[in-house]
Amino acid sequence: MAKNSYGKRPCSICRKWFLPDVRQKGRQKTCGPDCQRELHRRQCKDWNKKNKAYFKNNYLGKKIEKSVDKKTVPDSSGASLPHQTKPVLPIEIIITEYGIKPAIIVQYLVTQIINQTRGRSTGFT
Ligand SMILES: [Zn+2]
Structure with a gap:
């Protein structure tokens, strides 16, 4: 007990x-x-x-x-680019310079910051 x-x-x-x-x-x-x-x-x-x-x-x-x-075919057709939302970033430059992963992370972070600043919690789509 x-x-x-x-x-x-x-x-x-x-x-x-x-x-x-x-x-x-x-x-x-x-x-x-x-x-x-x-x-x-x-x-x-x-x-x-x-x-x-x-x-x-x-x-x-x-x-x-x-x-x-x-990203199996590393051409610049744009097919593998991440979907662009409101903050239009020089995503192609980021991908060329740093690769696709940092590009997605940067885009994600920027979107988060903008959503925070607006005081909204709209999803990142
Ligand atoms: Zn109590």
């Missing part, structure tokens, strides 16, 4: 000591429904933050992979 299962514990939100419901066997982290809601809200916020970053990184990684796969 875990030593604290039936004893008092501090609420993880308001830090008040409370007596957990014995039926919840140590799962209870908050003193009441208000703190429970707050805990849930915080967890969701954290989760969303982490996942947003994860999806962004994953997206960029995939885009690079795809363009590298496509």
Whole structure:
């Protein structure tokens, strides 16, 4: 039997000591429904933050992979150029000078910065 299962514990939100419901066997982290809601809200916020970053990184990684796969014929037909969005960059120059990966990363970063500056979170497509 875990030593604290039936004893008092501090609420993880308001830090008040409370007596957990014995039926919840140590799962209870908050003193009441208000703190429970707050805990849930915080967890969701954290989760969303982490996942947003994860999806962004994953997206960029995939885009690079795809363009590298496509770039089997290194001609300048433009077929393998990354899709150009609003900030029109000298993407061909960047590709010629640095390669396709840095070009995609630069384009991605510029798009992110512009979206941030505008205070919007429109996707990078
Ligand atoms: Zn509480």
